[in-house]
Amino acid sequence: MSENETIELPVEIITGTDQPVLEITDLYKSFGSQEILKNISLKLYKGENLVVLGKSGSGKSVLIKCIVGLLKPDGGTINVLDKNVTTLNIKELNELRQKIGFLFQSGALYDSMTVKQNIEFPLRRIKKGLTEKQIEDKVHEVLENVDLVDSLYKMPGELSGGMRKRISLARTIAVDPLIMLYDEPTTGLDPVTSDEISSLILDVQKKYKTSSVIITHDMKCAEKTANRMMMIKEGLVYKEGSADEFMNSTDPYIKSFSM
Amino acid sequence: MNKFKPVGTIKNFATQQTVRLSNETFAKKKEAANFLTHIADAFLFITRIIKETFSGNFEFREFMRQCFQIGYKSLPLISVTGAIVGLVLTIQSRPVLVDFGAVNLLPSMVSLSLIKEMGPVITALICAGKIASGMGAELGSMKVTEQIDAMEVSSINPVKFLLVTRVLAATIMIPLLTLYADALGIFGSWIGANIKGNVSFTLFFAQAFGPVEFIDLMPAVIKTFFFGAVIGLVGCYKGYNAGSGTQSVGQAANSAVVMASLLVFIVDMIAVQITDIITS
Numbered sequence A: 001m002s003e004n005e006t007i008e009l010p011v012e013i014i015t016g017t018d019q020p021v022l023e024i025t026d027l028y029k030s031f032g033s034q035e036i037l038k039n040i041s042l043k044l045y046k047g048e049n050l051v052v053l054g055k056s057g058s059g060k061s062v063l064i065k066c067i068v069g070l071l072k073p074d075g076g077t078i079n080v081l082d083k084n085v086t087t088l089n090i091k092e093l094n095e096l097r098q099k100i101g102f103l104f105q106s107g108a109l110y111d112s113m114t115v116k117q118n119i120e121f122p123l124r125r126i127k128k129g130l131t132e133k134q135i136e137d138k139v140h141e142v143l144e145n146v147d148l149v150d151s152l153y154k155m156p157g158e159l160s161g162g163m164r165k166r167i168s169l170a171r172t173i174a175v176d177p178l179i180m181l182y183d184e185p186t187t188g189l190d191p192v193t194s195d196e197i198s199s200l201i202l203d204v205q206k207k208y209k210t211s212s213v214i215i216t217h218d219m220k221c222a223e224k225t226a227n228r229m230m231m232i233k234e235g236l237v238y239k240e241g242s243a244d245e246f247m248n249s250t251d252p253y254i255k256s257f258s259m
Numbered sequence B: 001m002n003k004f005k006p007v008g009t010i011k012n013f014a015t016q017q018t019v020r021l022s023n024e025t026f027a028k029k030k031e032a033a034n035f036l037t038h039i040a041d042a043f044l045f046i047t048r049i050i051k052e053t054f055s056g057n058f059e060f061r062e063f064m065r066q067c068f069q070i071g072y073k074s075l076p077l078i079s080v081t082g083a084i085v086g087l088v089l090t091i092q093s094r095p096v097l098v099d100f101g102a103v104n105l106l107p108s109m110v111s112l113s114l115i116k117e118m119g120p121v122i123t124a125l126i127c128a129g130k131i132a133s134g135m136g137a138e139l140g141s142m143k144v145t146e147q148i149d150a151m152e153v154s155s156i157n158p159v160k161f162l163l164v165t166r167v168l169a170a171t172i173m174i175p176l177l178t179l180y181a182d183a184l185g186i187f188g189s190w191i192g193a194n195i196k197g198n199v200s201f202t203l204f205f206a207q208a209f210g211p212v213e214f215i216d217l218m219p220a221v222i223k224t225f226f227f228g229a230v231i232g233l234v235g236c237y238k239g240y241n242a243g244s245g246t247q248s249v250g251q252a253a254n255s256a257v258v259m260a261s262l263l264v265f266i267v268d269m270i271a272v273q274i275t276d277i278i279t280s
Helices: A060-067 A090-097 A115-126 A132-145 A161-173 A191-208 A219-225 A243-247 B006-053 B060-070 B072-099 B103-144 B147-153 B158-196 B201-209 B214-240 B246-279
Strands: A022-031 A034-044 A049-053 A075-080 A100-103 A179-183 A211-216 A228-233 A236-242
Touching: A022 A060, A034 A049, A034 A060, A034 A075, A034 A211, A034 A228, A034 A236, A049 A060, A049 A191, A049 A219, A060 A075, A060 A179, A060 A211, A100 A161, A100 B147, A115 A132, A115 A161, A132 A161, A132 A191, A161 A191, A179 A191, A191 A211, A191 A219, A211 A219, A219 A243, A228 A243, A236 A243, B006 B158, B006 B214, B060 B072, B060 B103, B060 B158, B072 B103, B072 B158, B103 B147, B103 B158, B103 B201, B103 B214, B103 B246, B147 B158, B158 B201, B158 B214, B214 B246
Parallel strands: A049 A211, A049 A228, A100 A179, A179 A211
Antiparallel strands: A022 A034, A022 A075, A228 A236
């Protein structure tokens, strides 16, 4: 690395002093006879980035889908902003979801809408009091944040994988979420674009003061974005600790992710 | 030397047969349970759509977009099929009517056939192929690519935005398409009548609509609303409940067409029976 290059670091968080914005206790989820999550517990503190590592099929995506109520856990509690997701009715759950941003692995952009319409779609429905001018300004603001103002009238089919992820991120942050959930944000992207997405995750953390759970198996993304890390293996928490502890670990299973 | 043990052999055979029968019974029971689960799912799905339709915050822009997709974009197909049905019906019926000296009944026979049965059923079948499969494939692909999940996590009700608008648009546009197909069919019939004969446009239409009464038109129009609802519901149900993976998108589209076409015939049969009871 040259001397002129600046190193982006996640915002420093002192955990344990604040009430967690997300607290999962003894989460259990199975599909039929297949146990996916076996008593997972975690805490996410205000303003921090928690990276959840694990190999494919370890239950990482199931974990964040349970957090946002897309999947119903078989056991355990999920407290998000002091509300237990597992006991909320659909109205209360929708109110809570307005404070949570979810970046899907595939981007999940609406195929039949332009980039502008994609961003406006949740904005118009969640922030109901906004004027047309405010909506337009917000769309421009979030597109500037992801450096894709030129793509305003493009259809999702005209965008590359990295652009789709960035637009999806823009759509998610447009409604000012307090908690961000990233599902494999760098999967399927080249190293340069992966690095750009990791930088964007940090930008979002700094600018919007979000607390984030980042699901990944990309150690470079994890190293760049994490305040804290957690590894899941066979549905159980294998290790939890700081980013440095993970990077310097001699555990062969953890080291295998860096290769 | 192995001793033949008849009791042991019979016992083994009986055990094998018991196991086989028990497995078959279990499989049949599972099949029956799956079928009942599907029926219950479909019932809950329809209930939810009806509930969401009247729960306020109607997605009017999306509804209009769907009306455009279902109605306007189906016009070329409906025009061609409607006109051809009228033309073919006339050409094939004419020789028989000539033999009986009843060729002057041709316009009214064709118009009644088209208005009461052929127009609604053929339009519904064409729409089952075009619209139900389109809905099944589009919603199935949205499900596979997590677009429906993305709506849910944004606290947007996908049932209201995606399904209610589509079902309502199909329910309203299919009757209109049917009336359009009827009109084109009668026009096609006039062309057919002029291939071997010579009848003026005014006279043909006067003869075609002369015997048509309100009681002929109303049941036919009412049943097309049900055709539309069935097509919309089946397309949405199959697409919304598609599995994961691209293969399920194809399956959703395919089963939507088959199920919608079958249900169109069943609804038609029920509608004819009810009309018969009311009018007799």
